[in-house]
Amino acid sequence: MRMVEVKQVSKSFGARNNLVRALNNISFTIDRGEFVGVMGPSGAGKTTLLNIMSTIDHPSVGRVYLAGQEITALPERDLATFRRENIGFIFQDFNLLPALSVSENLIMVLSMLKIPREEVQKRLAYYSEHLNLKQLLNRYPNELSIGQKQRVAAARALMTQPKILFADEPTGSLDSKSATELLQYLATINLENETTIMMVTHDAFTASYCNRIVFIKDGAFYSEVVRSGSRQQFFNQIIDMQAAIGGGKISDFRNRD
Amino acid sequence: MILETAIKNFRRHLAGRVLYLVALALLVMVSYDCLTTYQDSFINQISQGNPALVALLLLFFSLLGFGVLIIFYANRFFIHQHRPELGLMIISGLSRSQIALIFFLETLFGELLALGFGLILGLLTNKLFAMLLLRLMGLHAATNHWFSLAALWKTGLGFLIVFILVGIFDSSRIFSLRTVRLLYPNDLEGIRQRNSWFNRLLAWLGPLLIIAGYVAIFKLSWIHFMETLRFSDRATLNTGLIMITLILGIWFCFRNTIPALFAWLQGTNWAYRQQRILDFATTGQEVQFHHQSLTLTTLFVTASVVLLGFASVLYSDGFRNLEEEAPIDLVADHQYHDQVLQQIKARGGQLKRLAHLPVKIMPVAFHGPKSEVIMSQATMPIEIVGMHNYLQIQRHQKNLLPVILDRNQALFISADFQYQHVRLHELMKNQVQFADAKLPRLQIVAFSRVYPFGSNLFFGNVLVVPDNIFEQIPDTNSRVLVGYRLMKIAPDSNFLQKIDDNSYKSKASRQMRYTYPKQLQKAKITIYQDVKRDLTNAYISSNYSVRGPAQVLLQRVLGAIVFVIGLLAILMTFAWASVCSLRELSEVERTRFDYLTLTKMGIEQHYLLRYSNWKNRLLFLSPVIFGIGNGLLVMRFVGLYLNHLPLKLLYLLTAVVFVIYWCFYLFTAYNYRRIIKMNRPPEQQAR
Structure with a gap:
């Protein structure tokens, strides 16, 4: 089943005399249950692409379908419902609501969905158990470490049991131990719940947890690499592709695994 | 939830x-x-x-x-x-x-x-x-x-x-x-100024418009708009033009001129040698980002200072004018003396006689600097009172100027002199020559705008002379005014209102015709009354006056307006200063990441805090100082026009405005530093 379809999307910024084309007629698809990474050099348009696919931004030209729904044509009031029911998002810099405790951050959206209290508590217990947040539920974001904040952000994104999870450099601010734990968890929910995940990263080690990598350069589709063997082999393939685009070293993998 | x-x-x-x-x-x-x-x-x-x-x-x-x-x-x-x-x-x-x-x-x-x-x-x-x-x-x-x-x-x-x-x-x-x-x-990136010809034009236009506005304040006639408030009137149009010029000038200054100037400063070598100037110069983008609120702050501070200026003018000058116009409860010339006194007594009022004032009149000529400006012609008629009677009245009318005159000295009393733009020391060099050649010339040694018994009872200018001179002046057209204190009648009663109204009616007015003004010896004074008021005649006075409902009403209106204007200005200052504080504190979240990054780069905290102090001070106080400058300039102009504006009171109130903003600045700067330190991530907290 096709979960994401990006059709000839272009995005331009700026005025007429200093126009910047961040995305240039890009098209690809993602099937249900895939764990797809988006890679490319700085300024390639990775975050812009993620923003458009996750309803944060609008394309200048083109269409995007999520779960069979054309999101680029949805009015704002329908988008809110669509986001609640279908999308989860993990940011690089956590973006927790500072006035709310960890548990309140986790259940806020569910309370808007009017899901029964028992179900909310059940999910809270499940995700806090799996992401090791049980001791942190009554704390506030400013009382958490960086790794703890990112785990809370991941739990919050998963609480609505989204059909597709978008992650923008989710390990960018984490130490290697916290990053590995988070990636392993994302891989687990991808396998167990068939949650479709699309992750933007510039790090080959992080990307090696995916099963397909879409490479973009200068806003256009460049190539893609599909995992067929071990993670080590997949990592090498990614490094080779990064080298072809420009950047990346084999020592990254050796140092971190 | x-x-x-x-x-x-x-x-x-x-x-x-x-x-x-x-x-x-x-x-x-x-x-x-x-x-x-x-x-x-x-x-x-x-x-x-x-x-x-x-x-x-x-x-x-x-x-x-x-x-x-x-x-x-x-x-x-x-x-x-x-x-x-x-x-x-x-x-x-x-x-x-x-x-x-x-x-x-x-x-x-x-x-x-x-x-x-x-x-x-x-x-x-x-x-x-x-x-x-x-x-x-x-x-x-x-x-x-x-x-x-x-x-x-x-x-x-x-x-x-x-x-x-x-x-x-x-x-x-x-x-x-x-x-x-x-x-x-990406706020600052979004508004980063492009070095286009249009932006350069606006950067130059800002200060030019402000200078043009200042020049227009002094050159164009605008202050009469307060009297007319009609769009068709030239003064009202001029006022609008000055306001639009100043607002646009201030706006362009904050939006284009200061950022462009600071960007230029950043590019100079000597700014890098002067750390404080560099700190100052790096705030240019912040100024551009907040140009709307900075413009509004300048306008509000200007408005507050101008409002306080008008409140202080009304308080000091308005009340004084009122007191000078009718300083004593009742004053009557001998012609109306009995009639008015009987009316008051018939209503149950009681009268206490305070003093009497014989008044003579004669043509005179001033000799000295700007004498023709002072007289408005070659000669002028002047009413004359003796020093002894003047000092008698001073016991009951405390705002009279206390003077002791020697032989050949005189005190000049005029309500018009202050509008003639003649300096006081120039007036003091003038001598008075009487039409009667036997009388000696008198030296003007003092000036006052306060008339004994009030200005309504005199045609125009008054001279206080030594008693021996006064006695030598002929009694032609002379009269005696008697002042009373009124008791047992409310000052705002309808009865007094009626007497007051009657004193202004044509038949009760005293009129004077003054002829041959160019030759002092041929000058002739004719006093007449009981006829319909001659509208071409500039010399008119009352025969009697009563401090009644008109003064009471004016005093109350003035009091209420001073209260309302002053209160509005102070509240406006306090409320807008709080909004400026919010503006600064709303920025702290955005900037604290920059601070953390710079701290990680090894820059010492006190350098960063010094920069934040510079930034807060510039954003908070520069529009305040700018606004105070504008307001004082406007009021200074009004002061020059009025010539007796109580600027000391205005300076005091302006200092209050500045102190309020300064206190808010201290509060904001303290909280700004506190939030930056409070939001440090755990690994950076002091152990």
């Missing part, structure tokens, strides 16, 4: 918004006080339904309007402060209406707190408010009225409507926010 989130957000931001809420509470307090006093039957009764009390109603509506502006602007900074949170809520799936509701509730809690607190303060201060107003209106009465249910609910309802109105504006703003801008803010 919406309510819970709003409550938690409100509690989280309460400390940073305390002064803003206090400012809002003060607006509510004064609004309640205005309505209560306006509706107070006792005050209405003792002030005889004075129309000046309507000024309180105007102040109430002005405060509601100002409240809309203040809350609207403050909420704009709150939305700015909340941007990442709003973006997160949108992407989490909350609808815009739910987010708008959370924001509305969060701000409403603060506003309701301010409303409640303001109403309590209003109940507590209402008596003080009423007493101050009564004192300024010249009413000596005590009032214990402090509670008015009607005023309570009207004030509450008025401000609730304001809160809802601003809430609707905020909601429409939240609906128009772009998610990507909330999650990936």
Whole structure:
């Protein structure tokens, strides 16, 4: 089943005399249950692409379908419902609501969905158990470490049991131990719940947890690499592709695994 | 959950918004006080339904309007402060209406707190408010009225409507926010000035417009707009032109000139040798980012200083004029003496004779610098009083200038001299030559604008001379004025109003025809009355005057207007300073990451704090100083025009405005530093 379809999307910024084309007629698809990474050099348009696919931004030209729904044509009031029911998002810099405790951050959206209290508590217990947040539920974001904040952000994104999870450099601010734990968890929910995940990263080690990598350069589709063997082999393939685009070293993998 | 989130957000931001809420509470307090006093039957009764009390109603509506502006602007900074949170809520799936509701509730809690607190303060201060107003209106009465249910609910309802109105504006703003801008803010990049020819033109245009505005203040005729307030009038058009020129000039200065100047400074080598100048220069983009609020601050400070200026003019000068026009209860010439006295006694009034003043009249010529300007022609008629009688009156009229004259010396009294733009030392070099050649020339040694018994009783200028000279002056056309103290009749009674009105009627007026003014010896004075007023004749005076309802009314109107204008200016200062504070504190979240990065790069904290102090000082105080400069310049011009403007009182009130802004700056700078330190990530906290 096709979960994401990006059709000839272009995005331009700026005025007429200093126009910047961040995305240039890009098209690809993602099937249900895939764990797809988006890679490319700085300024390639990775975050812009993620923003458009996750309803944060609008394309200048083109269409995007999520779960069979054309999101680029949805009015704002329908988008809110669509986001609640279908999308989860993990940011690089956590973006927790500072006035709310960890548990309140986790259940806020569910309370808007009017899901029964028992179900909310059940999910809270499940995700806090799996992401090791049980001791942190009554704390506030400013009382958490960086790794703890990112785990809370991941739990919050998963609480609505989204059909597709978008992650923008989710390990960018984490130490290697916290990053590995988070990636392993994302891989687990991808396998167990068939949650479709699309992750933007510039790090080959992080990307090696995916099963397909879409490479973009200068806003256009460049190539893609599909995992067929071990993670080590997949990592090498990614490094080779990064080298072809420009950047990346084999020592990254050796140092971190 | 919406309510819970709003409550938690409100509690989280309460400390940073305390002064803003206090400012809002003060607006509510004064609004309640205005309505209560306006509706107070006792005050209405003792002030005889004075129309000046309507000024309180105007102040109430002005405060509601100002409240809309203040809350609207403050909420704009709150939305700015909340941007990442709003973006997160949108992407989490909350609808815009739910987010708008959370924001509305969060701000409403603060506003309701301010409303409640303001109403309590209003109940507590209402008596003080009423007493101050009564004192300024010249009413000596005590009032214990402090509670008015009607005023309570009207004030509450008025401000609730304001809160809802601003809430609707905020909601429409939240609906128009772009998610990507909330999650990936790039404010300064977005407004970075391009070095286009148009921006360079605007950068030059800003100061040029301000200079043009200043030149126009001094060169164009505009001050009469206060009298006409007609669009077709030249002065009103000139006033509008000056205001638009200054507003545009200030706006372009903050938007283009200062950022361009600072960008140029950053590019110079010597700025890098002077660390403080470099710190200063790097704030250019911040100035451009906040150019709207900086322009508004300048305009509000200018408006506050001008309002306080007019309040101080009215207070010092208006009341003085009133006292000079009718300083003694009743003064009558011998022609009307018996008639007026009988009328008053018949109404049960009692009279106490204070002093009498024989007045003679003669053509004179001034000799000395600018003598023709002083006389407005080659010679002039002058009324003359003796020093002994003048000093007798001074015992009862304390504002008369105390002088002791030697032989050949004279005191010149004129209400017109101050408008002639002749310096006092030039007047003092003049001598007075009388039409009677036997009389010696007298040297002017003193000047006063205060007439004995009041200016209405004289044709124009008066000379106080030594008694031996006075006796030598012929009695032709002379008269005697007698002053009385009135008792047992209310000063604002209808009966006195009638006497006052009659004294201005044509037949009661004394008129003078002055001929052959170019040759002193041939000059001729003819006094006549009991005829219809000759409108071409400039020389008219009253035969009697009574300090009655007209003065009382004017005094009360002046008092109410001074009170309302002064209060509005101070409240405007306090409330806008709180909004400036919010603007700075709403930025701290955005800048603290820069501070952390710079700290990680090894830059010492005190250098970073010094930069933040520079930035806060520039953004907070530069529009205040600019606005004070503008306001003082405008009032200085008004002062030159009026020639007797009490600028000392204005300087004192201006200092109060600056001190208020300075206190808010200290509060803001302290909190700014506190938040930067408080938000450090755990690994950077002091161990």
